Amino acid sequence: MEKVLEIKNLSVSLHTYAGEIKAIRNISFDLFHQETLVIVGESGCGKSMTSKAIIQLLPENIAETSEKSQIMFEGQNLAQLPEKTLKNIRGEKISMVFQDPTTYLNPTMTIGAQIGECLSLHKKMTRAEIRQQTIEILGKVKISNPEARLKQYPHEFSGGMRQRVMIAMALACRPKVLIADEPTTALDVTTQADIMDLIKELQQELGTAVILITHDLGIASEVGNRIQVMYAGEIIESGTKEQIFNSPAHPYTWALLRSVPTVSAARTDSSGSHKLYSLPGTPPDLIAPPKACAFAGRCEYCMDICNRVHPPVFEDRDGHLVSCWLCHPQAPKVEIPVKTKGDKHHE
Amino acid sequence: MNQPSYQVKSPLDFELKTEDFAFAGAREKQNQILRPSVSYWQDAWRRLKKNKAAILAIIVLAVVVIMCIIGPSLTPYSHEDVVMSDKNSPPSAVHYFGTDKLGRDIFTRIWVGGRVSLTLGIVGALIDITVGLLYGGISSYFGGNIDNIMMRIVEILASIPYLVLVVLVSLVVGKGMGSLLIAMTLTGWCHMARLVRGQILQIKDQEYILAARALGTSPWKIIWKHLIPNTLGVMIVSVTFDIPSFIFGEAFLSFIGLGVQAPMTSWGALAAGAQQEMNFYPYQMFFPALLISLTMLSFQMLGDGLRDALDPKLRQ
Amino acid sequence: MLKYILKRVGYTLLALFIITTATFFLVRLIPGNPIEAMTEKLPDSIRQQFFEQYGFDKPLTEQYKLFWENLLTKGDLGESLKYRGRKVTDTIAQYAPVSGRLGLQAIAIGVVSGIILGILSALNRGKLVDYLVMFIAIFGISIPNFVIASLLQYFLSIKLGWFPTTGWGTFSYTVLPSLALSLNSTAKYARYMRANCLDVLNQDYIITAKAKGMGKTHLIFKHVLRNSILPIITLLGPQIALMFGGAFVVEKIFSIPGLGSYFVSSVSDRDYTMIMGQTIFMAALYIFAVLVVDILYGFIDPRIRLADTKEGGN
Numbered sequence: 001m002e003k004v005l006e007i008k009n010l011s012v013s014l015h016t017y018a019g020e021i022k023a024i025r026n027i028s029f030d031l032f033h034q035e036t037l038v039i040v041g042e043s044g045c046g047k048s049m050t051s052k053a054i055i056q057l058l059p060e061n062i063a064e065t066s067e068k069s070q071i072m073f074e075g076q077n078l079a080q081l082p083e084k085t086l087k088n089i090r091g092e093k094i095s096m097v098f099q100d101p102t103t104y105l106n107p108t109m110t111i112g113a114q115i116g117e118c119l120s121l122h123k124k125m126t127r128a129e130i131r132q133q134t135i136e137i138l139g140k141v142k143i144s145n146p147e148a149r150l151k152q153y154p155h156e157f158s159g160g161m162r163q164r165v166m167i168a169m170a171l172a173c174r175p176k177v178l179i180a181d182e183p184t185t186a187l188d189v190t191t192q193a194d195i196m197d198l199i200k201e202l203q204q205e206l207g208t209a210v211i212l213i214t215h216d217l218g219i220a221s222e223v224g225n226r227i228q229v230m231y232a233g234e235i236i237e238s239g240t241k242e243q244i245f246n247s248p249a250h251p252y253t254w255a256l257l258r259s260v261p262t263v264s265a266a267r268t269d270s271s272g273s274h275k276l277y278s279l280p281g282t283p284p285d286l287i288a289p290p291k292a293c294a295f296a297g298r299c300e301y302c303m304d305i306c307n308r309v310h311p312p313v314f315e316d317r318d319g320h321l322v323s324c325w326l327c328h329p330q331a332p333k334v335e336i337p338v339k340t341k342g343d344k345h346h347e
Numbered sequence: 348m349n350q351p352s353y354q355v356k357s358p359l360d361f362e363l364k365t366e367d368f369a370f371a372g373a374r375e376k377q378n379q380i381l382r383p384s385v386s387y388w389q390d391a392w393r394r395l396k397k398n399k400a401a402i403l404a405i406i407v408l409a410v411v412v413i414m415c416i417i418g419p420s421l422t423p424y425s426h427e428d429v430v431m432s433d434k435n436s437p438p439s440a441v442h443y444f445g446t447d448k449l450g451r452d453i454f455t456r457i458w459v460g461g462r463v464s465l466t467l468g469i470v471g472a473l474i475d476i477t478v479g480l481l482y483g484g485i486s487s488y489f490g491g492n493i494d495n496i497m498m499r500i501v502e503i504l505a506s507i508p509y510l511v512l513v514v515l516v517s518l519v520v521g522k523g524m525g526s527l528l529i530a531m532t533l534t535g536w537c538h539m540a541r542l543v544r545g546q547i548l549q550i551k552d553q554e555y556i557l558a559a560r561a562l563g564t565s566p567w568k569i570i571w572k573h574l575i576p577n578t579l580g581v582m583i584v585s586v587t588f589d590i591p592s593f594i595f596g597e598a599f600l601s602f603i604g605l606g607v608q609a610p611m612t613s614w615g616a617l618a619a620g621a622q623q624e625m626n627f628y629p630y631q632m633f634f635p636a637l638l639i640s641l642t643m644l645s646f647q648m649l650g651d652g653l654r655d656a657l658d659p660k661l662r663q
Numbered sequence: 664m665l666k667y668i669l670k671r672v673g674y675t676l677l678a679l680f681i682i683t684t685a686t687f688f689l690v691r692l693i694p695g696n697p698i699e700a701m702t703e704k705l706p707d708s709i710r711q712q713f714f715e716q717y718g719f720d721k722p723l724t725e726q727y728k729l730f731w732e733n734l735l736t737k738g739d740l741g742e743s744l745k746y747r748g749r750k751v752t753d754t755i756a757q758y759a760p761v762s763g764r765l766g767l768q769a770i771a772i773g774v775v776s777g778i779i780l781g782i783l784s785a786l787n788r789g790k791l792v793d794y795l796v797m798f799i800a801i802f803g804i805s806i807p808n809f810v811i812a813s814l815l816q817y818f819l820s821i822k823l824g825w826f827p828t829t830g831w832g833t834f835s836y837t838v839l840p841s842l843a844l845s846l847n848s849t850a851k852y853a854r855y856m857r858a859n860c861l862d863v864l865n866q867d868y869i870i871t872a873k874a875k876g877m878g879k880t881h882l883i884f885k886h887v888l889r890n891s892i893l894p895i896i897t898l899l900g901p902q903i904a905l906m907f908g909g910a911f912v913v914e915k916i917f918s919i920p921g922l923g924s925y926f927v928s929s930v931s932d933r934d935y936t937m938i939m940g941q942t943i944f945m946a947a948l949y950i951f952a953v954l955v956v957d958i959l960y961g962f963i964d965p966r967i968r969l970a971d972t973k974e975g976g977n
Binding site for chain 2 (some may be wrong): 681686692693806807810816911926927930935942945946950
Binding site (some may be wrong): 089100117122169170 | 789872873874876885893
């Protein structure tokens with residue numbers, strides 16, 4: 001498969017009043033043509049930061065991408081590119097959908113102007129052509145009566161509709177990569193599915209590769225081809241959807257899977273206890289991140305070595321990557337405390 | 348379990364022993380590194396200390412206040428002494444800041460006038476905040492129609508141009524410090540009342556107040572523990588910004604002849620008097636103008652610094 | 664929106680009524696009843712005429728009624744007590760244009776330079792430009808305008824002779840007073856603009872625009888400026904009126920025949936009818952300017968437009 005995006009040793013730190021926060025710590029991953037890569041993790045684990053780092057949209061004055069970071073796209077390292085070149089990539093080749101469509105749309109500009117802006121920035125088009133295209137895109141994201149809607153302001157749309165506008169904006173130039181940062185978190189549950197369906201549909205139509213950031217494992221299992229789990233600024237496990245859901249290998253992934261409330265789990269729990277699992281403790285302070293395993297402090301299976309040496313990346317024959325000492329051949333075998341075997345999703 | 352066999356991607360450069368893989372007991376687990384907690388005021392003070400401009404402002408203000416207290420006794424002259432033979436003399440070792448057209452020692456008069464100007468500023472700002480606190484507090488406490496009516500009154504009062512009203516009231520109540528205070532605070536408290544009300548309403552609706560109420564915390568405790576600490580910062584800042592507006596107001600009134608009466612003086616009166624002599628004796632203007640500007644500047648910088656230091660939102 | 668406007672107009676009229684009434688009674692409350700005292704100095708025939716027209720010999724309530732009658736039917740605010748036969752309204756008509764021109768020039772300088780400085784400092788946050796602009800701004804706010812006026816007059820006129828010292832006439836007469844008047848508003852606008860700009864720059868939709876691939880210049884002109892200049896408009900109302908009503912001190916220092924210096928003269932002459940008339944005029948101007956600006960702002964900003972149609976006013 002063709003690699004669209006190749007990220008190597010990406011590290012980002014934030015210089016804040018309290019000190020230097022090492023928000024992303026040396027992560028590497030690839031994105032392949034037309035696939036959907038899901039990054040999951042709890043809030044503050046650096047997943048949003050990763051998405052913004054890819055197109056260099058981090059707050060300039062406080063965020064610093066380390067020098068050895070590589071974000072390779074079409075033979076160029078985005079981390080080293082000057083703004084001038086970057087702006088031609090943003091929006092046209094890599095675009096983004098954000099979490100809260102209310103704050104991410106300019107309240108004083110009409111929807112039409114905001115979508116048209118993407119086109120006028122990247123394509124040589126006349127006003128009439130832009131208008132025509134905009135109407136077409138609005139139709140594609142299933143906004144009815146697009147001609148009239150063009151002249152409206154964001155506050156005249158519902159939350160779900162605004163997110164459709166955001167998607168229309170992001171896809172206006174048919175980008176190669178779409179980064180969706182929690183695109184459904186701010187929406188009602190009922191609209192969430194619609195938006196995800198829409199992204200999937202347009203992805204197939206336009207041939208876009210998608211990076212989906214979410215904390216919702218349900219969504220991850222629905223749309224992801226591959227899944228990456230982040231914890232405390234690191235990727236601790238990554239693999240195909242099947243690998244992650246059927247044979248998760250990192251204790252943190254186990255904890256995540258155990259804490260998902262599902263209707264079926266509540267029904268089929270034979271022990272009769274319906275209490276949801278919750279992971280004790282809090283993530284480590286990233287101002288002084290632990291040198292060894294970041295999860296050790298909360299891990300049920302914490303071993304002696306976990307507190308001393310940072311776990312290396314382990315890989316099985318199918319490319320399932322795990323950063324945990326439990327995968328070491330000398331480590332004791334433990335039973336996965338999660339029910340798997342396809343009872344969460346049906347293929 | 349069917350755990351697949353994993354291999355290390357890049358080989359390790361050290362040997363591992365079996366005991367490395369013994370499960371760690373609960374006590375051996377890493378402790379979370381927590382930052383020491385700092386109280387709101389400690390934190391504010393720490394941030395204020397970092398602000399060089401604010402610290403400089405505090406020093407300047409302290410010097411000005413001290414000089415206003417001891418300054419007049421540093422010279423053998425009183426602020427009223429008229430020496431016609433020694434009029435309009437430039438600054439010298441005898442008269443540090445020179446003398447005015449009646450031969451009065453400007454150095455002495457500056458500090459005496461400073462007493463008036465500073466007192467007016469501080470007392471005025473305190474009156475504003477007191478009335479504002481009471482009015483805004485009552486308005487937001489009762490809410491509903493009372494709040495509505497009280498706020499409409501404030502709106503109308505605040506829509507009267509300030510300086511014009513001050514002039515009008517000064518004409519009615521006469522001259523002197525008390526009258527100046529009345530004139531300047533008559534509608535000056537309005538913005539304080541709005542501020543207080545806004546703050547209280549905002550905090551009243553916040554979740555932690557709701558939580559405290561739900562836990563059965565008494566109203567007094569809520570006011571003391573939550574309301575006051577959370578509004579105090581804003582109040583202190585607005586008082587700091589309010590003081591210079593009184594000093595300016597006094598100067599303005601002196602300029603149009605409605606300030607304190609001679610032989611008593613103030614910075615405004617000194618500047619106004621010197622303005623007429625500006626073309627010939629600019630030094631007479633220099634010192635009062637310098638002190639007014641320096642004091643206003645210091646309060647501004649202190650206010651800016653305090654605002655940054657006391658803003659709970661900036662705390663991390 | 665209509666409901667909102669009507670409500671605002673209603674409050675404005677109420678405020679005007681209260682101010683006018685308050686002014687009327689305040690002037691009559693001045694110890695020693697100066698109006699009576701001053702009219703006594705007038706020749707009999709003129710005093711007779713005064714009494715007839717304004718009812719100074721009648722009880723207060725009568726006077727009050729007569730005052731409104733004169734104001735509403737004839738647009739008459741009375742006559743000067745000091746200069747015989749000089750109508751207050753004529754005086755205002757004569758002096759206000761001078762103050763108006765000066766004020767508009769000062770506002771133009773203040774707004775333009777303030778906005779530019781504010782944007783510059785916001786875009787260069789934490790850099791030298793930012794500190795420099797904020798330094799100027801804090802000076803502009805802290806130094807009273809009579810100090811600035813005196814300094815400008817002393818150095819640029821008396822010492823260097825670049826501009827006329829006092830008086831009114833050609834454009835060169837207006838330069839120094841306009842500058843003296845504008846420094847304060849330059850400072851205010853610069854600070855306000857900087858805060859607005861920083862606020863807008865922190866908004867999420869700026870990230871969206873960047874994610875679209877928008878360059879910095881484009882971003883600033885299309886998204887940042889638009890949204891950060893809008894609130895500036897609300898500052899304009901009070902500013903226009905205050906300047907128009909007279910920058911008392913600056914006009915006095917430069918001996919400019921404007922409403923401001925005339926008002927100061929009226930105060931020192933204790934010309935109470937004049938003071939009263941001018942006070943009412945300036946208050947009305949101020950209140951109306953605020954009203955107009957608020958309504959305009961409502962039309963310009965789509966967010967407010969909607970909030971009002973939804974909730975029917977604030």
